[in-house]
Every structure is written in C-alpha cells, then in structure tokens.
Amino acid sequence: MLPVFEGDERILVRFTLVPGSAFDADALAALERSGARTIMWEEARDGKHDLILAASPKGALRVLSGPAALLPHGAGFNKTVSEEGSPHLPSGLDPHHLLADGEPWAALHALAHDDQLTRLTEYCPSAAARAAVVGDPTLDRLLGSLAHRENYRSALGTGERRLIVLTSTWGPESLLARRPELPGELINRLPYDEYQLALVLHPNEYSRTGTFDLSRQLAPALAAGLTLARPHEEWAALLVAADAVVTDHGSAALYAAALGRPVIGAYGGGSELIPGSPMARMLSRVPQLAEAADLLDVLPAAEAHDVRDFADAAFALPGQSLRRLRSELYRLLGLRPRSAPVTPHPLPHPAAPQRPRAFAVRAEVSGLRISVARFPPCTSEEVHHLAAEHPESGQRHVQSASVLWRRARPTSPAPHTSAWTAAGWTTRVLDEAPGCRTAAAVLSPERCLVRHRSLGPLSVRIEPCRTTDRVLRADPGAVLSAIHAWLGATQQWAPPVSLVCDIGPLTVRVRLAQADEADLDYEL
Structure with missing residues (x-):
C-alpha cells in the first residue's frame, strides 16, 4: 500500500502499535528491520494526524485524531473470531468494530471486491456509505x-x-x-x-x-x-x-x-x-x-x-489497486497526487532451505539403468541403503552409512593451508568407517572420484540433461547412490561403462572409468 506515496516529499510516515495486541513483538521487529520510524502509542494518541491507515478495525484506533482509512487485509472476509464482536460476523465487516457511538469512525473503508461492499451494506449500512472498491494491493504485488x-x-x-x-x-x-x-x-x-x-x-x-x-x-x-x-x-x-x-x-x-x-x-x-x-x-x-x-x-x-x-469472487480490479488507493487516500489528505505512476514492488527472493546431509535411498537396478529415490533417514518407505555427507551429517549417520561423500570446498585465501586430495580422503574414510562401501569426493556438479571398497578408485563424469534452451543437473549425491547400487548388483564389468540414472524428473547419463590422475590429486 505505501508505494502510493513514493516520490512525494510532502508525506512523512510513522508507525505505532495499538495496545492490547498479542502479536505486537514481531511487528516491532519487522518495522526495525525495514528502517521505518515508530512512535509510542501515547504520542500517537495525543497528536493530530493528517491520515491514519489501518488494516484492522479492532482496538483503540478510534481515539486517534484525524481521518482514518481501513485498507484491504487478507483475501476478503472468510473467518469469524470467537469471543470478539458479533457472533458469526467477520470482524472486518462487524458493526461492533466499525462504529463508535453509532457512527462509522473511519472516513474510508477500502474493499477488494463488490461482493464485500454488498456484505458490508447488509451488516453495517452507514460504514458502507463510506466504502470504495479498490482491489487488493497484495494480489497485485503477487x-x-x-x-x-x-x-x-x-x-x-x-x-x-x-x-x-x-x-x-x-x-x-x-x-x-x-x-x-x-x-x-x-x-x-x-x-x-x-x-x-x-x-x-x-x-x-x-x-x-x-x-x-x-x-x-x-x-x-x-x-x-x-x-x-x-x-x-x-x-x-x-x-x-x-x-x-x-x-x-x-x-x-x-x-x-x-x-x-x-x-x-x-x-x-x-x-x-x-x-x-x-x-x-x-x-x-x-x-x-x-x-x-x-x-x-x-x-x-x-x-x-x-x-x-x-x-x-474475492478479488476485483486486478492491477488497479494502487492507482485507486492513491486517488482515495490523497482525497482524504486534500492533496493532488504526484504524476509518476505507482507500481507494485516485486517480492524479495526467499531464503534457501537447509540442504539435507543424509538420505535413506531406494535404488533399483535393471541392467545399465538405475532408478533412485531418496528420503529422510527416518522414513517409513522401503529403502536399500543410507548415504550421508561427511562429516556434516553427524557421527550417527557417518557410522552407519554405506555411501559417504564430501563436496570440494573453495580454495582458502589463508597463507598456510592443508588440504586432502580426493584419493587421500576417500582412502581415509574407508579406513575409518568400516560400514562404508563407497566413498566419494564431489569435485564439481559433473565430476566425482569414487572409491569402492572392493573395486578401488573410479572417475565419474555426469552429463547434464540438455533441452533446446535449458541445462538441467541432478544432485551428484543421488548419482553416487545409483553408482553404489549398480556396483553392488553387478558381478563382472570392465571400465569404461556408461550408465543411465533416473533421478526424480531427470534422466542423466554417467560414465565410469579408471581413475585419472587429475581426479586422484584434486585438492578438497
């Protein structure tokens, strides 16, 4: 909603929290992160304001001095909160919250859809007389x-x-x-x-x-x-x-x-x-x-x-909410809006989740083709082996995993360094983890060194999936489980060999060969 005021040096925005909310702590933290200025409720209550903006009619907002606007909040009015206001009525349309001494205390009730205006007219006609359908700013941002x-x-x-x-x-x-x-x-x-x-x-x-x-x-x-x-x-x-x-x-x-x-x-x-x-x-x-x-x-x-x-049925006027809101809010301010158009801000990028460090793996081998499905270690699904990242997955998984892998790290900028080679690390892991059958160093998304307890070191090349305009890659950790399963199921073979691995929606081709010196000496 606040983009309606962008570019206007005449407008100063201050935030306050209405007393009595059970959810105010995180609201203050969010305002601090945004760099917004806040004022104490007592200061807001004692001052006079040119415009008061609120997303909810609850609380003591009516004691503030100045014209107030109730803004669209959520996707319409679908819920009623027990023990608040009138039974079975949505609080956003409830006369109990919208009226003070029998009169609407808000100068504007902005709504997202004509049906909401119809419902408001039914529940609280005097508030509906001050309402306007403007659309939904959140939807427009989406x-x-x-x-x-x-x-x-x-x-x-x-x-x-x-x-x-x-x-x-x-x-x-x-x-x-x-x-x-x-x-x-x-x-x-x-x-x-x-x-x-x-x-x-x-x-x-x-x-x-x-x-x-x-x-x-x-x-x-x-x-x-x-x-x-x-x-x-x-x-x-x-x-x-x-x-x-x-x-x-x-x-x-x-x-x-x-x-x-x-x-x-x-x-x-x-x-x-x-x-x-x-x-x-x-x-x-x-x-x-x-x-x-x-x-x-x-x-x-x-x-x-x-x-x-x-x-x-919940949202009207898609793409028009900021323009319509700007017109209504500047009318209440008694100002002419700036001429620059207002547009919704793109949403910020979400944060990446934790990367799982251990998997229970179901791997089905049919000739040179392997199908892999990976689940959390505590799954109830039928699985064949445990695969884990060393040492991040923790000692319990490291001790019980049949497949252990490590991803290569960026070169350290420190003047004194010590790094395992891929050959040295995979040898050490098999020595220290007797339950492990396959140790692997992930050198890049397309290149690994695998050391099998019975077969020794092997170089692995993973071909990305290519379409006409995209390059798609599977997680090398899933490929390592496919290789482990195939080596365990195959009695006799001679490198090099090409395998086909089905991993989720992707089918990748993998080449196994005798380990080359560049892979053996790669610094982890």
Whole structure:
C-alpha cells in the first residue's frame, strides 16, 4: 500500500502499535528491520494526524485524531473470531468494530471486491456509505512478481522438482494447530529429488510461538529440506514459486487460487469459516487431504481443477489497486497526487532451505539403468541403503552409512593451508568407517572420484540433461547412490561403462572409468 506515496516529499510516515495486541513483538521487529520510524502509542494518541491507515478495525484506533482509512487485509472476509464482536460476523465487516457511538469512525473503508461492499451494506449500512472498491494491493504485488518465478525457484534450489506449499493460518483451527505432524509426515514420504516442501505460517503464529520454538519443533523436517517461510513477505514469493498448495481456511489459499495454483484442502471444519464465503465455497469443491500418504494420489485431481473462479469472487480490479488507493487516500489528505505512476514492488527472493546431509535411498537396478529415490533417514518407505555427507551429517549417520561423500570446498585465501586430495580422503574414510562401501569426493556438479571398497578408485563424469534452451543437473549425491547400487548388483564389468540414472524428473547419463590422475590429486 505505501508505494502510493513514493516520490512525494510532502508525506512523512510513522508507525505505532495499538495496545492490547498479542502479536505486537514481531511487528516491532519487522518495522526495525525495514528502517521505518515508530512512535509510542501515547504520542500517537495525543497528536493530530493528517491520515491514519489501518488494516484492522479492532482496538483503540478510534481515539486517534484525524481521518482514518481501513485498507484491504487478507483475501476478503472468510473467518469469524470467537469471543470478539458479533457472533458469526467477520470482524472486518462487524458493526461492533466499525462504529463508535453509532457512527462509522473511519472516513474510508477500502474493499477488494463488490461482493464485500454488498456484505458490508447488509451488516453495517452507514460504514458502507463510506466504502470504495479498490482491489487488493497484495494480489497485485503477487501478479506483478510472476515474472520472477524462476528466480524464486532458483533461490530455493527447486530445480525441476515440484514445490508443494503448506499454508497455515493462526488460531485453534489452523492446520499447524490441528495437524502439527503433517509437515514431517509429508517430507518423510515425498521423494526428495521429485518434490520440495515448504511451510507458510501466518505472522500471528510466528509471533505466538516464536522463531526459536518453531525451529525447534520443526527441526527434523527442516533438516530434511523443509522450507519455512519467514514472516511478512516471503510467503507470497513461495506462492509464486509453488506448483501446488495444501491449505486450511487461511487467506493464502485464495491468493494461490488467483495465481492458478492447484489447491488441496486440509481444513477439518469448525466454527471459524463463514458459510458461503469465497473460501468456504472453494474448500467445499477442491480435493481434500485426509492422510499424508494420500498426497500423490490427490495431487492429479487438484491439478485438473481450475480454482481461479473462486478467487474471482474475492478479488476485483486486478492491477488497479494502487492507482485507486492513491486517488482515495490523497482525497482524504486534500492533496493532488504526484504524476509518476505507482507500481507494485516485486517480492524479495526467499531464503534457501537447509540442504539435507543424509538420505535413506531406494535404488533399483535393471541392467545399465538405475532408478533412485531418496528420503529422510527416518522414513517409513522401503529403502536399500543410507548415504550421508561427511562429516556434516553427524557421527550417527557417518557410522552407519554405506555411501559417504564430501563436496570440494573453495580454495582458502589463508597463507598456510592443508588440504586432502580426493584419493587421500576417500582412502581415509574407508579406513575409518568400516560400514562404508563407497566413498566419494564431489569435485564439481559433473565430476566425482569414487572409491569402492572392493573395486578401488573410479572417475565419474555426469552429463547434464540438455533441452533446446535449458541445462538441467541432478544432485551428484543421488548419482553416487545409483553408482553404489549398480556396483553392488553387478558381478563382472570392465571400465569404461556408461550408465543411465533416473533421478526424480531427470534422466542423466554417467560414465565410469579408471581413475585419472587429475581426479586422484584434486585438492578438497
């Protein structure tokens, strides 16, 4: 919303927090990170303001002096919060919050859709007289960021995998409150090289639980590669990057629907979702996820279901919100807007998730072709061996892994250095880890040195997959598991040999040959 004031030196913006919110700590931290100026509530209450902007009508906002504007917040008005205001009414349209002494206290109620104006007219006609349909700035920012989708996926390390995003609102009926085990169950079942999993939480959930406790509670899933979106802006970049969304009744699902993303419901019902709302209609029609094991069966049905019509019932005037908001807000200020056009800012790039350090691997060998599927070590899926990165995966996995690998590090700038050669390191690992059958040094995405306990050192060359306009690479760690399985299943062979490895959506060709001196002497 604030881009409407960009380029206007006449406008100074200050932030304050209304007392009584249970979620104010993280809001202050976010404002500090942005460099915004804040003022104490007492100063805001005692001063006079040219314009007051709020996303919610709750709290003591009505005691502030100056014209107030209520801005679009979330994807419409789909939820009611128990023990607040009028029973069964959405708080954003509730006369209990919108009126003071029987009169609307806001000079403008900005809405995202004509249907919201109709509902406001039904619940609170006097507030509706001051309302205007302007569209949704958040949706416009999402739509304006679609051109950055590949960049977001690159930042996440998604590659050719399919990104599944879980979205959870806040409160007792949220996905995370009711099914806290779901992220872990899904990541333990989804093949790592085919699917990437992300979790989007409402900022209120971050504030209620805290980043420290969330990281602790989700630690096994995070170690297995789960992306946990940071609060505030990153959730939206993940929706742009997503291939499908699993959701409760929170607003994020309707934004995903507006982007055309397949939606799978994971809301068990309750008192919060308002019947007949756009969210309720969508959740009644999309496929439902009863058990984590059902996801891969439910996903094709979701992909065949176009959900954009449900979003059309929540969002109007796509691409016009900032222009319309600017007109309304400058009217309240009594100023003429600057002539420069206003456009949504692209969303920031999301942070990369942790890279898993150990995998339980299922590898099926058929002649010179190997199919590999990798899962977290604690998976219940049928697997054949454990593969781990040395030493980052930890002593327990290092001691029990059949395949151990190490990635080459950048050359140190220090004047005094000591580095293993690939030959020396692989020999040492087999000596120190008697359960290991294959040790490997990953020299580059296309080049490895493998030392098998029975067969000695081998040079590995991995061909990238090439299309007419793209170069696609598989994780060398998955290729090493394929080689390990093939060497264990093959009785007699003579190098060189060419193998075909199916790893997730990619098929890569791999050449095994006698180890050459350049690979043996490569410094790790």
